[in-house]
Amino acid sequence: MKKIFTLVAGALLICSGVSAQKKWTDKVVNGKMEGEMPAYTTLEEMQTGGVLNEGATWNSFWSHEFPLNEIGEEQYQGTATIVEDALIPGNHCARVIARSEAIADSCENKTAADGKLASWDCQFFIFATEPIAQGKLVRLTMKVRADKAGKAETQAHWTPGDYNHYQLFGNVDVTTEWQTFVSDEVIVSADQCKEGDGKFFQSVAFNLSTDVEGNVFYFDDIKLEVKDDNPGGGGESGAWINFIRKGINSEDKIGDFTTFTGRNGATNKDEKAEIVNDPLDGQPALKVSTIAWNEFKALTDSLGNDSLDSEGNVVYDKFYVVDGDTILGTGYGSFDDWRTQFFVAVKHKFKTGQKYRFKMSARATAPVTLDTQVHTTPGAYIHWSFVGSLDLTEDWQDFEFGYDEENPSTIAQEANGGQTIAFNCNKNKDTAVDIYFRFEELSFEEGVVTDNERVLDSAPITLPVPANGEDDVQGEIDLNSALSILEADFGDFTEGKNVKIKSVKVEQEEGEDPEEIEYFKDVDLSAGAPLDARGFAKDGYDDAIILELDDDSSDGKLLLNISNSGVTMEEGKSIETQFVFEKNFWRYLFNVSFVDAKDYAGVNEVKTSDAKANTLYDLMGRQLTKAAKGLYIMNGKKVLVK
Numbered sequence: 001m002k003k004i005f006t007l008v009a010g011a012l013l014i015c016s017g018v019s020a021q022k023k024w025t026d027k028v029v030n031g032k033m034e035g036e037m038p039a040y041t042t043l044e045e046m047q048t049g050g051v052l053n054e055g056a057t058w059n060s061f062w063s064h065e066f067p068l069n070e071i072g073e074e075q076y077q078g079t080a081t082i083v084e085d086a087l088i089p090g091n092h093c094a095r096v097i098a099r100s101e102a103i104a105d106s107c108e109n110k111t112a113a114d115g116k117l118a119s120w121d122c123q124f125f126i127f128a129t130e131p132i133a134q135g136k137l138v139r140l141t142m143k144v145r146a147d148k149a150g151k152a153e154t155q156a157h158w159t160p161g162d163y164n165h166y167q168l169f170g171n172v173d174v175t176t177e178w179q180t181f182v183s184d185e186v187i188v189s190a191d192q193c194k195e196g197d198g199k200f201f202q203s204v205a206f207n208l209s210t211d212v213e214g215n216v217f218y219f220d221d222i223k224l225e226v227k228d229d230n231p232g233g234g235g236e237s238g239a240w241i242n243f244i245r246k247g248i249n250s251e252d253k254i255g256d257f258t259t260f261t262g263r264n265g266a267t268n269k270d271e272k273a274e275i276v277n278d279p280l281d282g283q284p285a286l287k288v289s290t291i292a293w294n295e296f297k298a299l300t301d302s303l304g305n306d307s308l309d310s311e312g313n314v315v316y317d318k319f320y321v322v323d324g325d326t327i328l329g330t331g332y333g334s335f336d337d338w339r340t341q342f343f344v345a346v347k348h349k350f351k352t353g354q355k356y357r358f359k360m361s362a363r364a365t366a367p368v369t370l371d372t373q374v375h376t377t378p379g380a381y382i383h384w385s386f387v388g389s390l391d392l393t394e395d396w397q398d399f400e401f402g403y404d405e406e407n408p409s410t411i412a413q414e415a416n417g418g419q420t421i422a423f424n425c426n427k428n429k430d431t432a433v434d435i436y437f438r439f440e441e442l443s444f445e446e447g448v449v450t451d452n453e454r455v456l457d458s459a460p461i462t463l464p465v466p467a468n469g470e471d472d473v474q475g476e477i478d479l480n481s482a483l484s485i486l487e488a489d490f491g492d493f494t495e496g497k498n499v500k501i502k503s504v505k506v507e508q509e510e511g512e513d514p515e516e517i518e519y520f521k522d523v524d525l526s527a528g529a530p531l532d533a534r535g536f537a538k539d540g541y542d543d544a545i546i547l548e549l550d551d552d553s554s555d556g557k558l559l560l561n562i563s564n565s566g567v568t569m570e571e572g573k574s575i576e577t578q579f580v581f582e583k584n585f586w587r588y589l590f591n592v593s594f595v596d597a598k599d600y601a602g603v604n605e606v607k608t609s610d611a612k613a614n615t616l617y618d619l620m621g622r623q624l625t626k627a628a629k630g631l632y633i634m635n636g637k638k639v640l641v642k
Helices: 043-048 050-054 101-107 251-256 480-486 600-605
Strands: 024-026 081-084 092-098 123-133 137-146 150-157 163-165 171-174 179-182 199-207 215-227 240-242 257-260 274-277 284-289 296-298 316-323 326-328 341-345 355-364 368-375 381-383 389-392 397-401 420-424 434-445 455-465 473-478 499-507 515-523 529-531 544-549 557-565 574-583 586-596 630-634 637-641
Touching: 123 215, 137 150, 137 171, 150 215, 163 199, 171 179, 341 434, 355 389, 455 473, 455 480, 455 557, 455 574, 480 574, 480 586, 499 529
Parallel strands: 455 586
Antiparallel strands: 024 215, 081 092, 092 215, 123 199, 137 179, 137 215, 150 163, 150 171, 150 199, 240 434, 257 341, 274 284, 284 434, 296 316, 316 326, 341 420, 355 397, 355 434, 368 381, 368 389, 368 420, 473 557, 499 515, 499 574, 529 544, 544 557, 574 586, 630 637
């Protein structure tokens, strides 16, 4: 096939009205833990000492019950110690000893919560080089291990010990092996800050007393980074991106909607939401069934009377579910409004002050009120109200929020970081109620939606590359899954457009270390898209792998003619890149491995240049040190972690 090579400038993707090329700046000095730590005897000295003015310091305390200047062997643990790493000779790290509850009791200065050892009895601090303002985008990266498996909680402080908020980067799970922790990118909220000339925080506190038996923690390669921009501040207005998209109109969307009830202690008694044809109008709807008092066994006192709570309500066993004459499960609890909850989980992370639009319709088989909450993941509660309470009747009603331009709906600061709307369905406790939902929109402006939040799904693919100067080879990208998820037509991509390739460029400001910036570059496969030896899109065709769309592409499969002009392919190695196919803001991502054409037939044996066997990656291609439940990529294949 004849090749027509046209120079493609490749405009940089401007993500959500905020430049994707803005730089992250590290606010930590000596995060690699080399040299000695400064020793301070007072808080004032910690805040004003000469070393501190140049960077960060790291301290840990037995207890906040005693001022820093009242130092005693039993009261103050002292600064964290830099030690040689026992696992990696020659490497240095910070060691912090979290005492046991028994030692704390013997010292008679235990920091307690409800009589037990408080997790903040021992704290390890990052004190940033300068205050970090509300609305800034921050992230934490570090290596961490401990003498035994455990966790560290993270808090926002002003200066070390001057507490602002109980949550900053969530919990850090720790094992006995070094793990790299990379936090979510967090928009600093008002409640994480201290009032002053503005609103700021400057310290990250790690609560280490999470094990009553004590533990020893080790930290290394710490970075606390701040992005120049504030994507939560609105950015440039743009189109509204709907994270519910078509709601319940297709079966594959059911994964966005789940429920749990008090029945989850009884096998097969947890009724999930289901798509049904509503008996009222025959149209598709999501149905959620609540539970009632009489489905639970009432607890009784010694006289056989119903047990009552402090408000005079009958107390029911939350797990004893009556199935005919059989009682299943164990455990006790009251019967709350949230005994049945219905969740709408989305990929977007809420940010303080964001404008949003929310539209849904609902009805119930009996009048009922639904309260709305904000959770991170389903069941992980953070705020009591999203859009307040909704009064449902037997007839369908439409509910809309955020469409009034003069009085728009915005995300409350308490909902910062949420990704899930929870509906408390069990206000009606006398009888079970069927509730029907139809969702149309939960959208945010393009200016506050980040790149990874637009990716709907991902898949691995391998393509062959001929040796330098040899004849073209042909590779294939099966787009059928992507077309289904993107709800796109094959014609949207047969001209070789609406395709981006993930690339990296290096920026360096005077006096600072170089920074690698990831971005997506537009390519035109019909004109021939050149890649360099790193898999990055480039403008010239020398020293490049060149991809050109074949006109015979059909049946949802793109055929690519692949040539090689100056790139050396190492035997048994691959070149990694990412293709992104885009339709109406939404993206499907292919993690692509280019291999020597001679190795292509044995692709399962190919080893990548920088990926390790059995290493987990998320669907954005980022390496993970551990995985929660979900879908990941390992060894070029999708893996479901249950």
